[in-house]
Structure formats: C-alpha cells, structure tokens
Amino acid sequence: MKWNWGTKIALLYTAFVGFILYMVYMSFLQDFDLVTEDYYAEEIKYQETIDKKANAATLEHPVKAQIKNGHLTLTFPPSEYSIKGKLIFFRPSNSEWDFEHNFESEDQTVNIPLSSFKSGKYLVKFDWSSDDEEFYQEITIIIP
Numbered sequence: 291m292k293w294n295w296g297t298k299i300a301l302l303y304t305a306f307v308g309f310i311l312y313m314v315y316m317s318f319l320q321d322f323d324l325v326t327e328d329y330y331a332e333e334i335k336y337q338e339t340i341d342k343k344a345n346a347a348t349l350e351h352p353v354k355a356q357i358k359n360g361h362l363t364l365t366f367p368p369s370e371y372s373i374k375g376k377l378i379f380f381r382p383s384n385s386e387w388d389f390e391h392n393f394e395s396e397d398q399t400v401n402i403p404l405s406s407f408k409s410g411k412y413l414v415k416f417d418w419s420s421d422d423e424e425f426y427q428e429i430t431i432i433i434p
Contacts, residue, residue: 342417342426353416355431361401362431366418372396375418375425382411393418407433 346352351367366373374394381387387408393400416427 339426342424345423346425346427349425353427353429355414355429357404357431357434360404362404362407362433364400364402364414364416366395366398366400366420368398369420371421373398373418373420375416377402378415378417379407380413380415381408382413384408404433409433 349367353367354365356363356365364377372394375392377391377393377400379389379391389406391400391402391406410433412431412433414429414431416425416429418425
C-alpha cells in the first residue's frame with residue numbers, strides 16, 4: 291500500500307484525537323481535595339482571622355516548633371495566663387492526613403507525638419487564646 295500525504299495527515303489527526311480523548315479520560319480519574327468543604331462560610335468569617343493575625347503580629351516571640359525526643363514540641367509566647375486553643379495540621383498533598391488537636395497548657399508548651407503524623411510537609415494553623423486575647427498564626431513544618 292502506498293502512503294500519500296493525505297493518508298499521513300488522516301493518521302496524524304486520528305492519533306491526535308485519540309491522545310486528547312485519553313487525556314480527558316485520565317483527568318476524570320484524578321481526585322481533587324478541597325482545602326475546606328464549606329468554603330463560602332469560611333470566607334465570611336475570615337475577618338476574625340485577620341484580626342487574630344494582627345494580634346499575633348504584635349507578639350514579641352512567635353510560636354516555635356521543634357522536633358525532639360519523638361515529639362513535635364510547640365512553644366508559645368511567654369504569658370502569665372494559661373493558653374488554650376486548637377491546632378490544625380493541614381497536609382496539602384492528602385486531606386485524609388489532616389487532623390486537629392485541641393489543647394490547654396499552663397507552661398506554654400504543647401507536645402504531640404510524631405506517631406500522629408505521616409512523613410512530609412504540613413501547614414500548622416495555630417488558633418489560640420490567652421487572657422481573653424485571641425491569636426492566629428501559620429507555620430510550615432517538615433516531618434521526617
């Protein structure tokens with residue numbers, strides 16, 4: 291069989307259409323995790339978060355995170371009062387590994403065992419209060 295230029299163009303066009311259909315099929319198999327399920331409700335409450343961030347920006351010492359002795363140790367700024375709040379550990383690559391940790395501490399430190407984590411990158415969202423002042427801060431940590 292002799293291949294003329296019309297046959298070659300038809301084969302090229304057919305291969306291109308097949309490739310595009312394959313890519314569309316593969317895109318339907320992808321799983322996209324949302325950052326939050328109720329995005330619009332979170333957006334409305336975001337002004338509170340902005341105010342808490344402004345409070346945290348005025349602190350002399352931000353929250354510090356260290357990994358030692360098989361624990362993630364979070365050290366909060368010195369205060370005369372006890373601190374209480376919520377930690378949200380957000381895993382950008384897989385929402386199934388996200389979790390929350392509520393805490394109340396007299397000595398300004400919170401310890402979380404590393405067994406609670408999978409290895410990788412986490413965005414830690416601190417939402418805490420001390421003496422009727424509320425604060426919010428975010429840091430990125432890498433769990434080995």
